[in-house]
Amino acid sequence: MSKVSSCGYEWTIQLVSQNSEHMLDKCLASILSAALAEASLFAFYFSKSLSIQQTPCAIFTSSEQWLDEQLDVPALVGRLNKLNHDVQLLSLAQMQILPVRYQGLILGFLAVDNSAIIPTSEHNVLNHVLNIYVHQLATLQYARIDPLTQLLNRQTFDEKVMDIVAGKEAWLVREHGNDVKWYIAMADIDHFKYVNDNHGHVIGDEVILLVAQLLKSNFRIGDYVFRYGGEEFAIVFPCKDEGKAIEKLDSVRAIIAATRFPQVGSVTISLGVAELTDNAQVADFVNRADQALYQSKQDGRNRVTAFSNMDSAKDSYQTGDIELF
Numbered sequence: 001m002s003k004v005s006s007c008g009y010e011w012t013i014q015l016v017s018q019n020s021e022h023m024l025d026k027c028l029a030s031i032l033s034a035a036l037a038e039a040s041l042f043a044f045y046f047s048k049s050l051s052i053q054q055t056p057c058a059i060f061t062s063s064e065q066w067l068d069e070q071l072d073v074p075a076l077v078g079r080l081n082k083l084n085h086d087v088q089l090l091s092l093a094q095m096q097i098l099p100v101r102y103q104g105l106i107l108g109f110l111a112v113d114n115s116a117i118i119p120t121s122e123h124n125v126l127n128h129v130l131n132i133y134v135h136q137l138a139t140l141q142y143a144r145i146d147p148l149t150q151l152l153n154r155q156t157f158d159e160k161v162m163d164i165v166a167g168k169e170a171w172l173v174r175e176h177g178n179d180v181k182w183y184i185a186m187a188d189i190d191h192f193k194y195v196n197d198n199h200g201h202v203i204g205d206e207v208i209l210l211v212a213q214l215l216k217s218n219f220r221i222g223d224y225v226f227r228y229g230g231e232e233f234a235i236v237f238p239c240k241d242e243g244k245a246i247e248k249l250d251s252v253r254a255i256i257a258a259t260r261f262p263q264v265g266s267v268t269i270s271l272g273v274a275e276l277t278d279n280a281q282v283a284d285f286v287n288r289a290d291q292a293l294y295q296s297k298q299d300g301r302n303r304v305t306a307f308s309n310m311d312s313a314k315d316s317y318q319t320g321d322i323e324l325f
């Protein structure tokens with residue numbers, strides 16, 4: 001543990017120079033492995049959505065068995081939340097817990113077994129390292145956010161879809177088993193040009209914002225909602241099967257159609273949906289969902305179309321002559 005005090009500055013520099021979440025996690029893991037070399041077991045739990053609505057999950061652990069047996073994460077977070085904000089270390093019977101706070105909320109913790117007792121002078125440095133991690137994560141996440149809607153932006157979209165196709169969403173398998181599929185939906189506000197032309201761009205922006213909020217609040221926390229372009233959104237979400245995915249999208253479509261938009265009245269969206277399989281490129285998935293969306297527009301708008309139900313579109317997709325917007 002003596003390494004801790006001498007390396008604080010170096011570790012800070014290492015953490016703030018990471019430019020992806022994945023590399024930031026790896027960097028923190030290697031720092032903690034060096035800092036806690038004398039501890040036989042440790043684990044870092046954190047809520048990456050930076051929200052208390054999501055129970056912190058394991059970012060890395062030195063032994064899953066130890067954790068499964070001893071950590072009741074929701075109970076521990078509840079207990080940490082009741083602590084005074086000045087408390088930086090909680091000593092339990094078999095482990096020491098360093099709470100990780102962001103904007104005053106407990107978003108996670110570092111658990112270290114009692115084989116290495118962390119001296120007061122050193123848990124301050126570890127707390128500092130964990131703080132730098134949280135702030136660097138927040139900085140990386142803000143760069144991925146669309147300023148108008150606070151949704152994930154287009155730049156984040158490709159990376160997230162590639163991660164999902166590569167099977168990097170491990171939490172999902174832990175929670176639902178292997179029989180869950182991912183779907184991509186493209187959603188576009190109907191006749192939006194009319195809104196801009198008749199009410200002006202400021203009201204147009206407000207319509208985009210309200211649609212974004214309705215989309216975000218009607219999908220689950222583990223689903224991804226992106227602002228893909230001006231009045232176009234992409235939603236990437238797991239579902240048991242395509243029927244359920246269409247049902248979900250149609251229920252959100254109906255909620256938007258039933259909402260009264262200030263000044264404008266009613267607004268509808270059209271959607272297209274395709275499954276994310278592991279044998280195509282991100283651009284192919286977007287094309288498929290876009291073709292289905294185009295079909296929804298052709299069929300009269302305010303509806304959901306699944307790419308799998310479009311035989312003619314599949315043919316034209318293969319010959320590459322589909323007309324997209």
Ligand SMILES: Nc1nc2c(ncn2[C@@H]2O[C@H](COP(=O)(O)OP(=O)(O)OP(=O)(O)O)[C@@H](O)[C@H]2O)c(=O)[nH]1
Nearest residue numbers: 188189190191192193194196201204205230231297
């Ligand atoms: N206010 C506002 N308007 C935008 C934004 N991005 C794109 N637009 C406008 O959105 C409109 C999109 O119109 P179109 O693509 O022609 O389609 P539409 O009128 O929505 O009709 P359909 O999609 O066929 O139902 C254009 O007038 C764009 O200028 C934005 O960020 N804010």
